Amino acid sequence: MRPDRARINGEGLRHVGVPYDSDESFLELVLPRVRAALNEGRRVLVITCARKLDLLADALGHDAGRIDSRVSSTWYGHPYRTLAAYHEYTRGRRTLVIGEPIWEGRSRREITELIRYESVLNAALGPASAVMLCLYDLRRVPPAVLEYNAVNHPLLLGAEGEAASTSFVPPHELVLGGDRAPLPEPGPGAVTIRFTGRELRRLRRSVDDYATAAGMDRNLITSLVISVSEIAANSIEHGAGYGTITMWSADGELICEVADPGGALDDPLPGYIPPEPESPRGYGLWISRQLCDLVELRAEGGVLRVRLHVSMGS
Numbered sequence: 001m002r003p004d005r006a007r008i009n010g011e012g013l014r015h016v017g018v019p020y021d022s023d024e025s026f027l028e029l030v031l032p033r034v035r036a037a038l039n040e041g042r043r044v045l046v047i048t049c050a051r052k053l054d055l056l057a058d059a060l061g062h063d064a065g066r067i068d069s070r071v072s073s074t075w076y077g078h079p080y081r082t083l084a085a086y087h088e089y090t091r092g093r094r095t096l097v098i099g100e101p102i103w104e105g106r107s108r109r110e111i112t113e114l115i116r117y118e119s120v121l122n123a124a125l126g127p128a129s130a131v132m133l134c135l136y137d138l139r140r141v142p143p144a145v146l147e148y149n150a151v152n153h154p155l156l157l158g159a160e161g162e163a164a165s166t167s168f169v170p171p172h173e174l175v176l177g178g179d180r181a182p183l184p185e186p187g188p189g190a191v192t193i194r195f196t197g198r199e200l201r202r203l204r205r206s207v208d209d210y211a212t213a214a215g216m217d218r219n220l221i222t223s224l225v226i227s228v229s230e231i232a233a234n235s236i237e238h239g240a241g242y243g244t245i246t247m248w249s250a251d252g253e254l255i256c257e258v259a260d261p262g263g264a265l266d267d268p269l270p271g272y273i274p275p276e277p278e279s280p281r282g283y284g285l286w287i288s289r290q291l292c293d294l295v296e297l298r299a300e301g302g303v304l305r306v307r308l309h310v311s312m313g314s
Contacts, residue, residue: 017153037096079117100135172268190248217313223291230284235260263304
């Protein structure tokens with residue numbers, strides 16, 4: 001969602017970090033805000049574990065039927081699909097969203113992308129008429145994650161109410177570990193193919209053949225081929241008009257890197273902000289972030305490199 005999109009009643013996103021340390025404080029912080037939102041006519045979505053959803057439903061009584069609820073384990077499976085889901089839920093309506101991701105059991109890479117997604121929400125949903133309360137259970141959230149609560153949220157909620165975060169960092173300025181490090185070299189057995197605008201069909205077939213030979217799940221191959229095609233088409237239309245794709249497998253993933261010698265990173269949040277519905281362009285990286293497990297970008301030595309990671313599947 002672009003920052004210049006129309007706001008409802010002049011409202012914009014109120015993105016609030018909510019640390020708490022007990023079930024009682026969870027209810028004390030959340031319950032009155034849910035009731036107030038319902039009284040304001042807002043649509044309410046709550047995402048947390050099943051036990052806390054039950055606690056909230058019991059406390060709400062007959063009003064429990066007026067809220068939408070989801071379980072964290074399904075809602076937060078992929079941060080950028082979650083971002084798209086929030087975009088759809090908040091578009092064109094006044095909302096209260098209360099969300100609590102699961103942090104335990106995630107890899108370092110997954111945690112990094114979930115932290116990044118929390119930051120990107122500020123830009124992606126900036127014009128939305130939404131209040132978003134992001135919950136952090138102090139009993140369970142790792143300290144390395146908790147320190148980003150104040151970084152990613154302009155407002156913090158405690159027993160005394162909301163206060164501005166003095167540590168907030170705008171999403172286009174957020175730098176996480178490894179963001180500026182060079183990408184590792186392709187793995188052993190990497191295959192490189194050159195492409196031009198006339199060869200996109202052959203490129204898609206080559207990616208399909210390589211992934212099939214590597215034993216990738218058929219449905220995941222489709223996601224990979226679509227993503228590669230979108231990025232290559234961007235290179236042809238907006239970059240040098242040609243490029244290369246390098247493919248290899250590592251750690252249960254198939255990795256495809258599209259290199260564009262005429263590309264540049266001129267968007268501070270590339271592929272994180274959904275394009276306007278009527279826009280004929282701007283979908284390539286957005287679609288790729290939805291379909292791939294990870295998308296990495298680097299502009300090095302006059303070459304833009306877009307690296308797509310997709311799980312091989314079962």
